[in-house]
Amino acid sequence: MLRALLSALPLCCALLPGLGLAALPVPTDNTPVLRIQGSNTINAQLGPALIEGLMHEQGLKSLQILPGAQPNEVRVTGVTPAGQSVTAEVAAHGSGTGFTALKAGRADIAASSRPIKDQEALELTSLGNLKSPEGEQVIAIDGVAVILHPSNPLQQLTTAQLARLFSGEVQNWQEIGGRPGEVHLYARDEKSGTYETFKELILARNDKSLSRHAKRFESSEQLSDEVSQDRNGIGFIGLPYVRKAKAVAIADGDSKPMLPTTSLIATEDYPLSRRLYLYQPPQAKRPWAQELVNFAQSPEGQAIVARNGFVAQTVQAMKVQATPRMPEDYQALTRHAERLSVNFRFAQGSARLDNKAQLDLQRVVEYLKTHEKLNRSLTLVGFGDAKHDSERATLLSRLRAMAVRRELQKNRVSCCEILGFGDEMPVAANDADEGRIKNRRVEVWVQ
Incomplete structure (x- = not known):
């Protein structure tokens, strides 16, 4: 070529x-x-x-x-x-x-x-x-971090609270359980992809617009540094630019609150995770x-x-701590297997793996070869959304896992088990397409 x-x-x-x-x-x-x-x-x-x-x-x-x-x-x-x-x-x-x-x-x-x-x-x-x-090439995964002054006592926020904050509906921190003080908003400029992501995932989804009182920045570094010096400030920023500010955990719908950690961003489970592209x-x-x-x-x-502070797409194995919210079979999986740091997702309105997933297939195969795990027990765990009834969601989650198994079998990788948990363990709210797409995912576990 x-x-x-x-x-x-x-x-x-x-x-x-x-x-x-x-x-x-x-x-x-x-x-x-x-x-x-x-x-x-x-x-x-x-x-x-x-x-x-x-x-x-x-x-x-x-x-x-x-x-x-x-x-x-x-x-x-x-x-x-x-x-x-x-x-x-x-x-x-x-x-x-x-x-x-x-x-x-x-x-x-x-x-x-x-x-x-x-x-x-x-x-x-x-x-x-x-x-x-x-x-279209996904070259990295990033997380849009919501940042506060390090002395702000709040440790977590919901996506609904973020929408109310950045629209100007909440004007005093006391209204959402913080200490008294006027909320000061910091946001990227209109041309920024970070702003586009935040607007789509937070503001538009809640029928809100950014407050006209928000200070706007072209520079990620400058925005972060100003928030870190403003005791009443709140902003959003790409993960590498948290700098001296404090990132807070974010919950979306019924998901658990999640900090923008490397593992949660790599799997795109973190509510404000996003892909970085070269076109x-x-x-x-x-x-x-x-x-x-x-x-x-x-x-x-x-x-x-x-x-450079972003999350690479290099596949790694990670132990997962069982919690009471997990289905019993999933808890059992955490005890004898490790989860790979990749989720397979699908093109919108299609059973076809999306562009990133097609490359992730090769990354998973290479990981299994490199670590001599081609013949180890592999489990594919499918999830869905609650758009339809629970039984249908469970069926579709199994079918998604089976679709990934077919692709892996083409690369001579045999999977021992398929599990489908339907609409359990959501990582995003199901009231919009973006959240449903995130919930329709297939995890890979290896012993």
């Missing part, structure tokens, strides 16, 4: 000396090899770090991350063994700006901390299907863009994801 891409390049590009056919082309006219625009959550740190990692893998030296032409923009630079300069440009002005830049031809990749909207995908159909596995036009791929996507999914790329 790379040979075909290289053969289609104009004559202005030359291969990196001494690195053979696997090397990526470098323009001789000093134009950027890669342009990424979009999410501040991704491009403030993670995007440049992934590019730097790719450049290092390509044998470039003297790597630097330098300020760009505008605030929240950087250039990642390196030098080939032959002395050629290589530059990539990264702009972090919000997820929506990435799709605008793709449409205008000013970017090769859009970085987004939310899924592409139907209208955005429609406007970019000339570049291919950006919702396809080739166009690459399938019909307009450039070699550096394609290789960056590949690198981000590699073990080396996922290690960079973790170092």
Whole structure:
């Protein structure tokens, strides 16, 4: 595939000396090899770090991350063994700006901390299907943390309380059990994917709008630092930017309160967990863009994801503590097996595994091979939602687990047992599609 891409390049590009056919082309006219625009959550740190990692893998030296032409923009630079300069440009002005830049031809990749909207995908159909596995890549999992001043005594909030707080309906902390004091709101700006996620999961779902009194920020770091200095402040932020503030546990519907911990975010059980995406036009791929996507999914790329404070998609086994709220069979499972840090989820309105789950299949298989567990007892545990009656939910939860088993069997992984718990143990409220989709999940347990 790379040979075909290289053969289609104009004559202005030359291969990196001494690195053979696997090397990526470098323009001789000093134009950027890669342009990424979009999410501040991704491009403030993670995007440049992934590019730097790719450049290092390509044998470039003297790597630097330098300020760009505008605030929240950087250039990642390196030098080939032959002395050629290589530059990539990264702009972090919000997820929506990435799709605008793709449409205008000013970017090769859009970085987004939310899924592409139907209208955005429609406007970019000339570049291919950006919702396809080739166009949409989940590179990390993040949690939108709700942050308070460290001295605020509140330890948990519900999604309904968050909606009342950020809409301005609750104006004094005493109204929700806190100490007396006027609530001060801090929020990301309109172009931010973090704001889009919070608006969709919290405000819109509760028919509320953000209070006009909220202070808005383009910079994640600045927002967090201001909350950490305001005893009455509350804000929301991507997980790596909690900094000196205090994150609180969040409960959604009948779910238990959950802190934004690595394990709960990895499985996407945490109510405000979200996926971080790179969108690459399938019909307009450039070699550096394609290789960056590949690198981000590699073990080396996922290690960079973790170092930058996000949750990598690397599969790990974890012990789960039994609680009285768990079904008896589930409690038994916790005593003799470990849960893998991945949940399989499905495309909306479909029995097809979503784009992330299709890659997770390979990650699970690789984990089982690496840890010599291919022949160990494997249990797939399906869950559903309460949209229909409980018996139907139980049946559908088993069918989802069976769908994952079929895919694993194609990779010569045999599963010993299928369990279906229907609408038990919800991780989200069932009153909206977003919550129901999160509840329709399949866990993987291995002995």
